[in-house]
Amino acid sequence: MELKGLRKSEAEPWRVLEFYSGIGGMRYSLMKAAVNAIVVEAFDINDAANDVYEHNFGHRPYQGNIQSLSAADLDSYKADAWLLSPPCQPYTRQGLQKGSSDPRASSFLRILELISQTQKPPLILFVENVVGFEVSDTHQRMVQMLEENDFVLQEFILSPLHFGIPYSRPRYFCLAKRKPFSFRNAQFNNQLFCCPGPLYGHDDTRTVAGEEVPEYWDKLIQKCQPIEDFLEFKTSISEVDTETDFSARSGHSNERNGSAHNILNQYIVPSSLVERWGSVMGIHMIVKLVMILKYFSFFLLIFLKSLIHFLNIADVVFPDSKRCCCFTKSYYRYLKGTGSLLATVQGRQKGETFSKSKLRLRYFTPREVGSFLMYVLLFLPIGLLSVSSIHLSVCLCLCLSPLF
Secondary structure (H helix, E strand, O other): OOOOOOOOOOOOOOEEEEEOOOOOOOHHHHHOOOOEEEEEEEEOOHHHHHHHHHHHOOOOEEOHHHHHHOHHHHHHOOOOOEEEEEHHHHHHHHOOEEEEHHHHHHHHHHHHHOOOOOOOOOOOEEEEEEEOOHHHHHHHHHHHHHHHOEEEEEEEEEEEHHOOOOOOOOOOEEEEEEEEOOOHHHOOOOOEEOOOOHHHOOOOOEEOOOOOOOOHHHHHHOOOOOHEEEEOOOOOOOOOOOOOOOHHOOOOOOOOOHHHHHHHOOOOOHHHHHHHHHHHHHHHHHHHHHHHHHOHHHHHHHHHHHHHHHHHHOOEEOOOOOOOOOOOOOOOOOOOOOOEEOOOOOOOOOOOOOOHHHHEOOOOOOOOOOHHHHOOOOOOHHHHOHHHHOOOOOHHHHHHHHHH
């Protein structure tokens, strides 16, 4: 950091503002990356997330409207770095993709606008969001405002799969430094990469150019640890009553009490739900066969492909699998597109698709979801925790370390 006068000394900790702090993922990443930093204030409007944050770190984030902050307010913190994980809904592939016209994008744009109005603008910015943000008009406006304020940028789309973690969760990351600060590998400035190599000057500098070929991700997956390394309970589930609806049995504030058997029973997918899914999977296989025969018209094939997509209800993984899908806030309530299910019966083959009920499927526990994100959850109040609130990725830690 070849910069004098802007900070008193190298021994002085970085003063950090954590916007959209959630349960403290950014702060935890700073700790895990061993950055000499103190979070002087955090900001989040969600009451439950702030409860967890306070439990974790002994400080309750500012819970007002971020848009009400002024340049003078931000100057009062004398912060060196701003960490931001703004709302992702305006940019998600499943959403309307309204970008800057979505009201949920307003607070982030407001924060960026305040940079030029502050007496002490930040030296470093770190932004995290979903894939899709990088092609939004909000991203364009962010880049423009940062460049106008003398920032240089390096951008990445990274997944835990890049770091050997069996969790498919690609995210966009922007690292920005204000001149005369500079990145060690300045040749990578103002480019978007889909590999972590440029963070450390490695030869692997794959840029994002459309969809990645499947072989690239297959190679990453083969290098990942097996899912069983991240399981809280590695024992198989015995026969239990799976008719009871999961949501009625999800109160587990004291899940450390009792046997692992009783705890795991809470996470079994109800057999009635598996049976409905199984009948659908049978239709799925028939449709596949029809497509292979190719005896139907082009338009019918389009319809059948759409039907297959609709019937692809859930992702099933095994303890020795090396990939699972991203978990969403609807996990435990729905199957389709909310996260992977774990097959617990020993000796079953991953290719078996006709006997889902025999696989003894279960949901991953909140602690297991957290472990895929490299989050130590033992100090979290499990009654306040939900999958939607666990947003930390191993990528955060590894991106933050070379930023400071």
